[in-house]
Amino acid sequence: MxxxxxxxxxxxxxxxxxxxxxxDFSSPYGYIASERxxxxxxxxxxxxxxxxxxxxxVFQSTGGAPLVNVPLKGQYHEHDFLxxxxxxxxxxxxxSRFPVSGVAATRLFYWLQQxxxxxxxxxxxxxxxxxxxxxIDIADPEQALQVFNDLRLSKPALFExxxxxxxxxxxxxxxxxMGSAEIKQRSRSETEAAMARGVFGSPFFLVDGxxxxxxxxxxxxxxxxxxxx
Amino acid sequence: MxxxxxxxxxxxxxxxxxxxxxxDFSSPYGYIASERxxxxxxxxxxxxxxxxxxxxxVFQSTGGAPLVNVPLKGQYHEHDFLxxxxxxxxxxxxxSRFPVSGVAATRLFYWLQQxxxxxxxxxxxxxxxxxxxxxIDIADPEQALQVFNDLRLSKPALFExxxxxxxxxxxxxxxxxMGSAEIKQRSRSETEAAMARGVFGSPFFLVDGxxxxxxxxxxxxxxxxxxxx
Numbered sequence: 001m002x003x004x005x006x007x008x009x010x011x012x013x014x015x016x017x018x019x020x021x022x023x024d025f026s027s028p029y030g031y032i033a034s035e036r037x038x039x040x041x042x043x044x045x046x047x048x049x050x051x052x053x054x055x056x057x058v059f060q061s062t063g064g065a066p067l068v069n070v071p072l073k074g075q076y077h078e079h080d081f082l083x084x085x086x087x088x089x090x091x092x093x094x095x096s097r098f099p100v101s102g103v104a105a106t107r108l109f110y111w112l113q114q115x116x117x118x119x120x121x122x123x124x125x126x127x128x129x130x131x132x133x134x135x136i137d138i139a140d141p142e143q144a145l146q147v148f149n150d151l152r153l154s155k156p157a158l159f160e161x162x163x164x165x166x167x168x169x170x171x172x173x174x175x176x177x178m179g180s181a182e183i184k185q186r187s188r189s190e191t192e193a194a195m196a197r198g199v200f201g202s203p204f205f206l207v208d209g210x211x212x213x214x215x216x217x218x219x220x221x222x223x224x225x226x227x228x229x
Numbered sequence: 230m231x232x233x234x235x236x237x238x239x240x241x242x243x244x245x246x247x248x249x250x251x252x253d254f255s256s257p258y259g260y261i262a263s264e265r266x267x268x269x270x271x272x273x274x275x276x277x278x279x280x281x282x283x284x285x286x287v288f289q290s291t292g293g294a295p296l297v298n299v300p301l302k303g304q305y306h307e308h309d310f311l312x313x314x315x316x317x318x319x320x321x322x323x324x325s326r327f328p329v330s331g332v333a334a335t336r337l338f339y340w341l342q343q344x345x346x347x348x349x350x351x352x353x354x355x356x357x358x359x360x361x362x363x364x365i366d367i368a369d370p371e372q373a374l375q376v377f378n379d380l381r382l383s384k385p386a387l388f389e390x391x392x393x394x395x396x397x398x399x400x401x402x403x404x405x406x407m408g409s410a411e412i413k414q415r416s417r418s419e420t421e422a423a424m425a426r427g428v429f430g431s432p433f434f435l436v437d438g439x440x441x442x443x444x445x446x447x448x449x450x451x452x453x454x455x456x457x458x
Binding site: 058061062063064065070071072073075076079086195198199201211213214216217219220 | 287290291292293294299300301302304305308312315316424427428429430440442443445446448449458
C-alpha cells in the first residue's frame, strides 16, 4: 500500500484485503489481541478474518512449548500477561487452570462459522472472555457449549433468523456439530493451512502477505497497513 | 516513577537507576537494540549498563534454541531481522555465517570493561557492527581482536591515557586477557548472574526491577521510564 492517508475512515473498504488473525483459545496474548484487532483493522479500512488454531499441533512440528512451562520464561510471561492486559486496557484474570486445550472451543467456532461467520466471531470473543475473565474452563466441551448457549439466548432474533434459513442452531445441534468427524477434521485442516502460510504462534497476523507474530507487534500491524516499510 | 515530565533532558541524572541491557553478540535483535538503547535511555535521563551474555549457556537451562534453527520460526525471523532493521533505521546485513558463538566477543568485552567501562561499550558496538554490517566473523578470537585493535588505533590518546594509569592496553594484552581463566570465568558468571535476575533472551532490559524481553518491547521500556503502568 503506497498511499498512507486514503483509507482512514472506519468503514472497512471492500477493495482492501482483510487482516488474517490467527490465535489459540488458550493464549493470553491471543485473547488481548482479540479485544483490539477489530478496532485496529477498522481504523485502516480492513475487515478481520478470525482463524482459531490448535497450537499443540503446531508445536509438534516446531518443538515449541507452552510459555509458562519454560524455566525463566514462564515467570516472565505470568507477570507480563497482566502487564500487557493493563497496557491494552483489557480485563484479564489468570485462569486457575492454565494452559488448557483449545480443541473444544475451536471445534465449536468452526461449526458455527459454517452457518454464520459473524456469529462465530462473537462466539470466539465470548469464549475468550469466559476463560480469561470468568475462569470458565472452555476446554470442557459442556462448558464451552454453555458459552454458546448464553450467546444464543442473548441474540434470539438473530439465531431464529439463521435457524429458519438452515438447520436449527440449538444447543443440541452445536453439541452434535462440534463432535462430528467433519468439524474435527476442519479444526485440524485449518491448523495445517495456517502452518502452510507460515503461522507458528498466537497471536499471529497476516496483512498483505506480511507476517507479524505476537501481541507486541500489533503496533507494527497498524503501521504496515498505513505505510509498508 | 510517578512523575512523567521531570526527567526528559538528555543528561543522565545520577539519581535515576541505570537501564540494564542484556544481549548476546550473535543476536540480530540485540544488535538493533544496541544501536537504539543509549538514545532511548538518555531521553529519560538514564544511563545504560551493558551486559553481554552467552545465550548458549542460558539455552542449556531453558531448552531454547537459536531462532533460525526452528521450523517456520526460522523463516519468519530471517525476514523479520531485515524488516526490524529498516523499522529502526539501523544498517544490517545478514552475516554469511550465522548464528555464531559470542564467546570470544564476550570475553574481550569483560576484559576491557575491567579497565574502562566506557571503552567496553564502544568495543561492543564495534563488534556488533563488524558482524552485522561488515560480515566479520567475531566468533574467531583473532578477528574479534582485530576489531579491538581498530578501536584502539582510532582512539590513541584515550588508550594511552588508560595505559599510563594501569597495564598497557595493547593487542597482546587483550589476547592474553581474553584467554585468561579469570575472564573466562567472568563471562560465565555474568551469564549466571543474568539468569539469576530472570534474563533468558536477547535483547533483555531491566528498568526499575521491571523486565522486558525483545527488541519489540523497546517502546515499552521507554514508556515504563516515563510512566509505569
